[in-house]
Amino acid sequence: MLSRKTGKEFYEQYGFEKILKSFTALKVRFEFPPTVKYPNLPVRLDFSSVIFPLSGETFCTGSEFLLAYRLGCRIEILGGV
Amino acid sequence: MRDTSLLSPSGMSLKSIGLLYPDLPLEKVELSKQELVNMEVFYLENPIRFKQYALQDAKIVLFHALEVQNSHFFFSKKYTIPITLSSLASSYLETELLSEGKYHPPTQNGLISMRNIPKILTPSGVELSGDLHEYIDYFLGSYHGGRNESYIYGVVKGEFYDYDLPGAYPTAMAMLDYPN
Numbered sequence: 323m324l325s326r327k328t329g330k331e332f333y334e335q336y337g338f339e340k341i342l343k344s345f346t347a348l349k350v351r352f353e354f355p356p357t358v359k360y361p362n363l364p365v366r367l368d369f370s371s372v373i374f375p376l377s378g379e380t381f382c383t384g385s386e387f388l389l390a391y392r393l394g395c396r397i398e399i400l401g402g403v
Numbered sequence: 404m405r406d407t408s409l410l411s412p413s414g415m416s417l418k419s420i421g422l423l424y425p426d427l428p429l430e431k432v433e434l435s436k437q438e439l440v441n442m443e444v445f446y447l448e449n450p451i452r453f454k455q456y457a458l459q460d461a462k463i464v465l466f467h468a469l470e471v472q473n474s475h476f477f478f479s480k481k482y483t484i485p486i487t488l489s490s491l492a493s494s495y496l497e498t499e500l501l502s503e504g505k506y507h508p509p510t511q512n513g514l515i516s517m518r519n520i521p522k523i524l525t526p527s528g529v530e531l532s533g534d535l536h537e538y539i540d541y542f543l544g545s546y547h548g549g550r551n552e553s554y555i556y557g558v559v560k561g562e563f564y565d566y567d568l569p570g571a572y573p574t575a576m577a578m579l580d581y582p583n
Binding site: 323342343345347348349364366372374380381382383385386401402403 | 534537538541542543544545547548550552579580
């Protein structure tokens with residue numbers, strides 16, 4: 323189980339390969355720079371809608387985290403495995 | 404309830420499914436554009452042909468479903484109609500690997516199957532699943548389904564393009580690595 327940390331700390335602790343190829347699942351709070359045209363973190367709005375906002379709180383996989391991180395997203399890991 | 408388009412390669416039409424069996428009288432009855440536009444008129448004007456059309460469609464579906472069921476039994480010794488062709492394939496692979504002792508279904512402590520999520524979230528499941536119940540939520544929450552967006556709404560005048568990438572997700576996943 324992961325403790326609270328910043329996305330940068332998480333990335334530096336585990337590295338690209340490990341995050342990509344492990345079965346990583348995270349709960350994150352995030353904020354993309356306003357210049358990002360297509361933010362990639364899905365947020366469930368209700369039972370039938372998923373949106374991709376510039377900021378919010380959501381669950382995501384390791385590969386989604388990596389893409390968001392590469393897009394300059396400010397991420398706070400709230401928990402995960 | 405089954406959908407034949409999910410039980411045929413790349414969502415074939417019913418006509419193409421009928422053609423998979425050239426030795427059998429399973430050719431789809433073709434209707435004219437006029438007949439297709441108003442089925443009620445078609446029925447009133449030509450009830451015999453209407454009946455032939457409806458029955459032939461049902462025959463194609465039934466025969467194909469039974470063939471898929473037969474294949475499922477042949478490959479996996481399961482006498483049911485799978486939901487999709489891919490589930491037939493994974494069922495076959497699992498049966499083969501299990502029989503060779505190369506596959507062990509994922510369990511926690513040998514007691515709780517990781518496939519049976521509702522059982523994990525019961526009083527006995529929580530106690531018997533080790534710490535699985537603590538992190539299963541992260542995996543469940545991370546599954547959002549495919550991304551599908553429409554950026555512009557309204558009437559389009561002139562040409563427009565609709566891009567679809569069949570199998571985009573599994574293709575990207577296959578590029579990652581082999582699962583361990």
